[in-house]
Amino acid sequence: MMTATEIRAKFLEFFASKGHQVVASSPLVPREDPTLLFTNAGMVQFKKVFLGQDKPGYVRATTSQKCLRVGGKHNDLENVGRTARHHTFFEMLGNFSFGDYFKEDAITFAWEFLTEVIGLDKSRLYATVYLDDDEAHGLWKKIAGLSDDRIFRLGDKDNFWSMGDTGPCGPCSEIMYDRGEAVGCGPGCGIGQCDCDRYLEIWNLVFMQYDQIEPGNRVSLPRPSIDTGMGLERIAAVVQGVHSNFDIDLFQTIISSAATIAGVTYGDNDEHDTALRVIGDHSRSVAFLLADGVMPSNEGRGYVLRRLIRRALRFGKLIGLSDPFLYKTAGVVVDVMGEAFPELGASREFMERVVREEEERFSVTLDKGLAILAEELDRMTAAGETVITGEFAFKLYDTYGFPLDIVNDVAGKRGITADEDGYRAAMAEQKARAKKAWKGSGETDPAVLFLELLESGMKSRFVGYDQLTAQSRVN
Ligand code: ATP
Ligand code: MG
Ligand code: MG
Ligand code: MG
Numbered sequence: 001m002m003t004a005t006e007i008r009a010k011f012l013e014f015f016a017s018k019g020h021q022v023v024a025s026s027p028l029v030p031r032e033d034p035t036l037l038f039t040n041a042g043m044v045q046f047k048k049v050f051l052g053q054d055k056p057g058y059v060r061a062t063t064s065q066k067c068l069r070v071g072g073k074h075n076d077l078e079n080v081g082r083t084a085r086h087h088t089f090f091e092m093l094g095n096f097s098f099g100d101y102f103k104e105d106a107i108t109f110a111w112e113f114l115t116e117v118i119g120l121d122k123s124r125l126y127a128t129v130y131l132d133d134d135e136a137h138g139l140w141k142k143i144a145g146l147s148d149d150r151i152f153r154l155g156d157k158d159n160f161w162s163m164g165d166t167g168p169c170g171p172c173s174e175i176m177y178d179r180g181e182a183v184g185c186g187p188g189c190g191i192g193q194c195d196c197d198r199y200l201e202i203w204n205l206v207f208m209q210y211d212q213i214e215p216g217n218r219v220s221l222p223r224p225s226i227d228t229g230m231g232l233e234r235i236a237a238v239v240q241g242v243h244s245n246f247d248i249d250l251f252q253t254i255i256s257s258a259a260t261i262a263g264v265t266y267g268d269n270d271e272h273d274t275a276l277r278v279i280g281d282h283s284r285s286v287a288f289l290l291a292d293g294v295m296p297s298n299e300g301r302g303y304v305l306r307r308l309i310r311r312a313l314r315f316g317k318l319i320g321l322s323d324p325f326l327y328k329t330a331g332v333v334v335d336v337m338g339e340a341f342p343e344l345g346a347s348r349e350f351m352e353r354v355v356r357e358e359e360e361r362f363s364v365t366l367d368k369g370l371a372i373l374a375e376e377l378d379r380m381t382a383a384g385e386t387v388i389t390g391e392f393a394f395k396l397y398d399t400y401g402f403p404l405d406i407v408n409d410v411a412g413k414r415g416i417t418a419d420e421d422g423y424r425a426a427m428a429e430q431k432a433r434a435k436k437a438w439k440g441s442g443e444t445d446p447a448v449l450f451l452e453l454l455e456s457g458m459k460s461r462f463v464g465y466d467q468l469t470a471q472s473r474v475n
Helices: 004-017 042-050 103-117 134-144 232-240 249-262 270-291 300-318 326-337 342-346 348-383 390-400 404-412 420-441 446-456
Strands: 060-068 089-097 125-130 151-154 160-162 167-178 199-214 217-231
Touching (some): 004 089, 004 103, 004 232, 042 060, 042 167, 042 217, 060 270, 089 103, 089 232, 103 134, 103 199, 125 134, 134 151, 134 167, 167 217, 199 232, 217 232, 232 249, 249 326, 270 300, 270 326, 270 348, 300 326, 300 404, 326 348, 348 390, 390 404
Antiparallel strands (some): 060 089, 125 167, 160 167, 167 199
């Protein structure tokens, strides 16, 4: 069996043999790019190169890039545990051409890697192209010998790629792997038709041609370029013959460590398995975020980290974990991935201490908050209500430190949702009140001062999807 580590190495070696410079992954926090919360694709570190603003001294590059997709345009938080193919943190294998080769070579390289180096069964592979991209369509026929019925034309949602609201973008062509009927969702199952795990998207070849300067304003890049991305965990699942990304070697060690601590067995119980997958996933993102210098806080990137920790703890409850455990499973991430990512080992002790402190602090209020939420859900069920008020959801956040996604996870199981707009409105109201109180009394409440600071200097478009509150009692 080929391990994920071996696949990563083979990928980089293959593209090095095709004249690509092997470049190290950049951190999860993008350097000098305020438009992006986290690195969400391999191209992020090369954004300026695509735009023609940086000349790195090579025109072909290959990477295995650390990615995080929580918040922003690409947000997979709610998908984790629900699908077999989405993580918050994952590795994206990529090859890049900066105005050098274009569509033909990109398709040739990808096909050669998948069918010759990795040895995938050709009869299981399909391709998609952008609606009017006859050129890519023709190339798939010519290079891979795919017949017309194995090439699908899809629109903006699937086959036009952009990193965010602005930045380099272009039409793309994707390679799908058919895992067979057993994994399908039944009648109507098909490429572009459903969202199940049967036709697994493994590799996206982006034909970078434009720069989106602002909404509605797109200009051509200096030179057409190539940006590709293939999820390491997905290709490993295919190569290792498992149906879920979570069953690959890289993940199993982490998941079984959580199962051992909890005294449960992976594969015995659906609810437990989801919890174990979420814990496995979040252990990775938490370890990598801390290694890249993000600290838990109540705003922006730090709040994403805090939410991941708290969400993991809540899923831990579902498998009976009430003592701190995440610092241990995040430690296993260091064992498993520390060789490929030395920053993990370097920050190990610090990371474990910070996670453990967060766990200890939140566990005090987690039980209370869960009990109050359960009580409210019982009352609502009896009364036939289906939407949690914004005020209630906000109170849980403000008093017990419950991020909205925990409320949604718990309530969703009982067919109840939270009024998210109301939640944000309640938060905004409290913020306004805090501000008024501060101006009125002339005192410098440190929490309010922090709030003001945030509003003036540190404003970014991300302070807003889940803002800080001045009076958060759990932080
Ligand atoms: P999907 O449609 O499955 O959500 P995507 O179209 O959003 O994937 P791209 O932006 O095209 O993904 O990223 C390139 C590749 O990265 C994908 O083809 C896939 O192999 C991998 N990938 C994307 N999102 C994730 C994720 N959340 N977890 C693991 N791998 C991912
Ligand atoms: Mg996606
Ligand atoms: Mg897709
Ligand atoms: Mg895609």
